[in-house]
Amino acid sequence: MTYADFMTSRRRDKAATKAALLEAARRRFAQHGFDGTGVRDIAADAGVDPTLIFRYFGSKQDLFTAAVHTEVPPGLGRGADPAVLARLLVRDVVFTDAAADGGEHPLLVMLRSAGRPEVRARLREAVCGDYLAAFAEAVDAPDAALRAELVGAFLLGMGLMRSVVGTPELSEAEFADVDALVDAVAAALTRP
Amino acid sequence: MTYADFMTSRRRDKAATKAALLEAARRRFAQHGFDGTGVRDIAADAGVDPTLIFRYFGSKQDLFTAAVHTEVPPGLGRGADPAVLARLLVRDVVFTDAAADGGEHPLLVMLRSAGRPEVRARLREAVCGDYLAAFAEAVDAPDAALRAELVGAFLLGMGLMRSVVGTPELSEAEFADVDALVDAVAAALTRP
DNA sequence: TTCATAAGTCATCGGTCGATGACAAAAAAT
DNA sequence: ATTTTTTGTCATCGACCGATGACTTATGAA
Numbered sequence A, B: 001m002t003y004a005d006f007m008t009s010r011r012r013d014k015a016a017t018k019a020a021l022l023e024a025a026r027r028r029f030a031q032h033g034f035d036g037t038g039v040r041d042i043a044a045d046a047g048v049d050p051t052l053i054f055r056y057f058g059s060k061q062d063l064f065t066a067a068v069h070t071e072v073p074p075g076l077g078r079g080a081d082p083a084v085l086a087r088l089l090v091r092d093v094v095f096t097d098a099a100a101d102g103g104e105h106p107l108l109v110m111l112r113s114a115g116r117p118e119v120r121a122r123l124r125e126a127v128c129g130d131y132l133a134a135f136a137e138a139v140d141a142p143d144a145a146l147r148a149e150l151v152g153a154f155l156l157g158m159g160l161m162r163s164v165v166g167t168p169e170l171s172e173a174e175f176a177d178v179d180a181l182v183d184a185v186a187a188a189l190t191r192p
Numbered sequence C: 001t002t003c004a005t006a007a008g009t010c011a012t013c014g015g016t017c018g019a020t021g022a023c024a025a026a027a028a029a030t
Numbered sequence D: 001a002t003t004t005t006t007t008g009t010c011a012t013c014g015a016c017c018g019a020t021g022a023c024t025t026a027t028g029a030a
Helices: A003-009 A012-034 A038-044 A051-057 A058-065 A081-093 A106-111 A117-138 A145-164 A168-174 A175-190 B001-007 B014-032 B041-046 B052-057 B059-065 B082-094 B106-111 B116-140 B144-165 B168-172 B175-190
Strands: none
Touching: A003 B059, A003 B106, A012 A038, A012 A051, A012 A058, A038 A051, A038 A058, A038 B052, A038 B144, A051 A058, A058 A117, A081 A117, A081 A145, A081 A175, A106 A117, A117 B001, A117 B144, A145 A168, A145 B116, A145 B144, A145 B168, A145 B175, A168 B144, A175 B144, A175 B175, B001 B168, B014 B041, B014 B059, B014 B106, B041 B059, B052 B059, B059 B116, B082 B116, B082 B144, B082 B175, B106 B116, B106 B144, B116 B144, B144 B168, B144 B175
16 A cells, blocks of 8 residues: 555554655665755655655755664674675675665665765765674684775675666576675685 | 966966866766766866856766766777786776876766766666676676676775775775785686 | 957856745544 | 644745856957
């Protein structure tokens, strides 16, 4: 049931309105970036009056922040094997189903709006703090941090190829198609 | 000698003005994206009147197109070893000196403005046609195209980590620091 | 020196943007 | 049934943006 359908049956539901705005914002921001998206666009997608954005979120920037707020790392335990960590992340964030999960992954959404300094700072924070730290700890080498960043580069690049560049093979691929190759790359980067 | 210095000594030079606009545009677009950059910003950086953009390039969009116009692939010969091809590209496009070369590499500039459909189309064209094709030809495997895209993802991801995310190790690294690791990844992806 | 033209400047337009505050209507409380 | 509070709507503002056309000034040929 879409939000519009909902509004025809039961009207005036603050929580549902906010949720609809958040999902619409995530989609718009992911596709067109922060600057390329207007509050009127988001509101139209959500079937809602544009001014509700300011009432409920304060500003367009605050709505963006709320939309890309990522609930920290999933269940990636520290100290695990870096290669399985990489495969886990590829499965869960790179090959996440954008249609099902209420929009694209926050990291990719931020990536498309990285022109804004605050967004870039938050992105760096999320990538380095939440994700790369786990890798760097798990790698046993003098240049562990560099290797971790290279693993991150590979994953981010895959997400980019799929959702931004739209390269033919990767866009259509399933996780199983790349599992072995991801494992090989992660092994090459984490085993000295 | 900057353009401003030039203007104080010898004035009214169409070619120099166009060049200054192109360089300023490349820098601004790379840092803030197409939507985040105004014609007045570019003109101010170039020390030039904003209306000259329209006189010399037609529109902001046309200036962008001219700024990211990439002079096709460098000297990457077909049929070479994929691993040395990868290292060559990493050295020449990922680790290109943004300060020296008149701004960032066109691919990264486009990446930051990928919200616009025309830009995304041109980016896909450049990535797939000019770069990945050479890889796919050189790889001898049934899934050569997919492997080539994964190599591309790795390179693009590295560029992104350096210029957008600003990850600490990769941002400060020299080509020599990653040469061996890049070679290892390329080998893992291209040798079955 | 004069004058034609190339190069740069100025004033301004219409449109869109984010944001505000006054207002209307629907639920909920009394 | 009346009042209160929540939820959504409307009109509009000031700022900025890309773009245009008329105007001014420098340059180089005659």
